[in-house]
Amino acid sequence: MQGTRSGVEALERAPLVFADVYAEHFAFVYRVVARLAGSGDVEDLVQEVFVVVHRRLHEFRGDARLTSWLFRIAYLTVGAHVRHERLRRRVREVFGREPAPSAPHPSEELERARRVQAALDRLSFEQRSALVLFEVEGFSGAEIAEALGVPSGTIFRRLHDARRAFAAAYAPSGKEEQ
Amino acid sequence: MSAEREREPERDPELARTLALALASPSARPGAEQRVARRLEERLFATPRGWPAWAVLGACALCVAAGVLLGPRLLRAPAPPSATTAPHSWLALRAARAALDDKATLRVEHDDERGTELELSAGTALFHVKKGTGRSFVVNAGSARVEVVGTVFAVALAKGRPSVEVLEGVVRYTNGGVTQSLRAGESAPAGTHLFALAPAELARLRAPVNVAGPTVPAPPAASDAAPAASDSPAASAPAVVPAAPSPNSAAAKPRESAATERNRAAPPAAAAALAAPADAYQRARALERQGSLAEAASAYAAIAAAGGADAEDAAFALARLPAQHGDPNAALGAIAKYRAEFPAGRYARDIDVLELNAHLATHDDDAATRDADAFLAHFGNDARAWRFRVVRATGRARAGDCDGARSALEHVPDGAAKTAALAPCLGR
Numbered sequence: 359m360q361g362t363r364s365g366v367e368a369l370e371r372a373p374l375v376f377a378d379v380y381a382e383h384f385a386f387v388y389r390v391v392a393r394l395a396g397s398g399d400v401e402d403l404v405q406e407v408f409v410v411v412h413r414r415l416h417e418f419r420g421d422a423r424l425t426s427w428l429f430r431i432a433y434l435t436v437g438a439h440v441r442h443e444r445l446r447r448r449v450r451e452v453f454g455r456e457p458a459p460s461a462p463h464p465s466e467e468l469e470r471a472r473r474v475q476a477a478l479d480r481l482s483f484e485q486r487s488a489l490v491l492f493e494v495e496g497f498s499g500a501e502i503a504e505a506l507g508v509p510s511g512t513i514f515r516r517l518h519d520a521r522r523a524f525a526a527a528y529a530p531s532g533k534e535e536q
Numbered sequence: 537m538s539a540e541r542e543r544e545p546e547r548d549p550e551l552a553r554t555l556a557l558a559l560a561s562p563s564a565r566p567g568a569e570q571r572v573a574r575r576l577e578e579r580l581f582a583t584p585r586g587w588p589a590w591a592v593l594g595a596c597a598l599c600v601a602a603g604v605l606l607g608p609r610l611l612r613a614p615a616p617p618s619a620t621t622a623p624h625s626w627l628a629l630r631a632a633r634a635a636l637d638d639k640a641t642l643r644v645e646h647d648d649e650r651g652t653e654l655e656l657s658a659g660t661a662l663f664h665v666k667k668g669t670g671r672s673f674v675v676n677a678g679s680a681r682v683e684v685v686g687t688v689f690a691v692a693l694a695k696g697r698p699s700v701e702v703l704e705g706v707v708r709y710t711n712g713g714v715t716q717s718l719r720a721g722e723s724a725p726a727g728t729h730l731f732a733l734a735p736a737e738l739a740r741l742r743a744p745v746n747v748a749g750p751t752v753p754a755p756p757a758a759s760d761a762a763p764a765a766s767d768s769p770a771a772s773a774p775a776v777v778p779a780a781p782s783p784n785s786a787a788a789k790p791r792e793s794a795a796t797e798r799n800r801a802a803p804p805a806a807a808a809a810l811a812a813p814a815d816a817y818q819r820a821r822a823l824e825r826q827g828s829l830a831e832a833a834s835a836y837a838a839i840a841a842a843g844g845a846d847a848e849d850a851a852f853a854l855a856r857l858p859a860q861h862g863d864p865n866a867a868l869g870a871i872a873k874y875r876a877e878f879p880a881g882r883y884a885r886d887i888d889v890l891e892l893n894a895h896l897a898t899h900d901d902d903a904a905t906r907d908a909d910a911f912l913a914h915f916g917n918d919a920r921a922w923r924f925r926v927v928r929a930t931g932r933a934r935a936g937d938c939d940g941a942r943s944a945l946e947h948v949p950d951g952a953a954k955t956a957a958l959a960p961c962l963g964r
Binding site: 378380382384385388389392393396400401404405408409412416467470471472474475478489490492493494495496498499500510514517518521524528 | 544545547548552555557558559562563564569571572573576579706922923
């Protein structure tokens with residue numbers, strides 16, 4: 359890329375794609391990343407997703423829906439990040455550097471959110487994604503399966519396992535939820 | 537696996553509410569799109585500003601360690617194939633640039649609106665082809681045909697045997713009736729290494745290419761050749777032979793025929809010709825960025841009228857400007873003008889989007905619906921198709937065709953636009 363033209367202009371004058379994909383699908387990618395990541399810096403992850411999109415856009419042949427393709431990239435990017443973060447946290451726990459869990463928050467709402475987060479953290483990324491995308495985002499099992507390139511049965515199994523695991527992790531101290 | 541796991545389970549609204557407590561908001565914070573865009577721009581397009589000291593020190597330490605460990609082995613190894621090739625000459629085409637070695641003989645079969653087709657009859661040529669121009673780009677070399685999907689690749693023909701190496705992007709390579717896609721890092725025959733440029737030469741090869749015409753003026757006729765413009769004797773230069781154009785062909789026009797740039801010895805006049813249109817466009821862009829919209833529009837109009845390499849960009853800008861600044865009727869006029877001048881232009885689909893927006897802004901719903909139907913009939917997989925789907929669904933929903941509206945929105949992600957489109961169908 360020549361220095362004589364700024365990156366934005368290069369984007370604008372590039373024949374199609376990246377600038378348009380960014381402009382029109384930013385909100386979609388943000389939403390998916392926010393839901394998959396759960397917490398953390400969503401903007402950083404969205405940036406990572408679009409770096410991959412920029413690198414691989416020429417490979418998109420239109421065989422699948424663009425949103426499915428973006429969804430898959432977001433899923434893989436966030437999945438790698440979540441696994442890395444979990445590993446880092448475990449290492450820090452092993453070496454005693456992870457701060458102790460915070461005391462129950464005086465706000466009931468925040469305390470419930472903390473417990474839900476803790477229960478979600480007990481799920482694998484695959485289970486957690488299936489649960490959140492199906493229950494919260496309203497994707498159908500078939501849509502999730504198509505985007506991830508796996509059979510629907512796999513998604514249903516993950517969903518089933520995720521519900522059980524979440525209920526087990528959340529229930530002991532969550533009687534008020536019943 | 538139990539039957540329970542085989543079928544789609546029922547949703548659990550209570551569970552959804554509980555889960556949502558712990559999830560980040562799905563709506564981007566104000567300015568998030570711009571913040572991420574700025575960071576992407578810096579990351580993807582900015583020139584490196586120098587290495588931090590720790591990186592330099594780390595690299596030095598690695599070099600020393602590698603030298604100690606591998607030095608004896610490397611001393612025995614033959615010279616690596618990555619030694620760079622000094623291009624003997626350059627070729628500028630409508631949407632591509634090529635570096636040629638001293639044995640290259642390249643014939644330009646055609647280089648026009650249809651695309652570019654070249655015949656390499658000897659030597660090696662490294663090409664950089666601008667992506668997404670919609671034109672075909674083909675190099676024939678002996679029995680092989682290399683069709684470019686994009687972007688940097690080398691082709692050689694030695695003793696009648698063709699070979700190709702892809703540095704970036706993808707090419708379709710056909711030889712002996714067999715077609716294969718070669719991606720970056722791949723070559724045919726496998727392991728072929730043809731052409732490596734020094735970084736500065738590679739940057740030159742990748743320099744922006746004008747799609748509307750070659751980046752330097754066409755060479756004068758043989759009898760008018762100016763020897764001072766070249767430091768290579770004509771006899772030793774590789775042959776670059778434009779195919780004899782028919783009198784009516786686009787290649788017959790001087791500014792559209794292929795040209796060579798001999799070893800960076802382009803005359804100052806050629807350099808000026810290269811720089812001038814881009815400067816004018818840059819000035820117009822700068823005016824637009826400063827908010828001097830009337831002056832920017834005048835500048836774009838002048839560029840469009842001049843008919844140079846940036847004319848199409850300027851014509852598009854003349855449609856984009858009023859569309860972005862609340863004058864849809866002026867935008868529609870500029871759109872019609874763009875279409876008349878560039879019926880198969882690079883911005884054709886962008887123009888479709890601008891027209892749709894202008895029709896929506898002027899509340900011409902019938903025209904917007906026609907726009908949507910026409911666009912989706914041809915470009916259903918385009919990144920911008922969702923906008924047209926929403927318009928189509930809105931029209932159907934208003935007409936009471938709620939099933940049709942939902943069907944039109946099948947591929948549209950959930951969001952405010954989708955909800956608004958289906959609003960007339962609520963409760964049905």
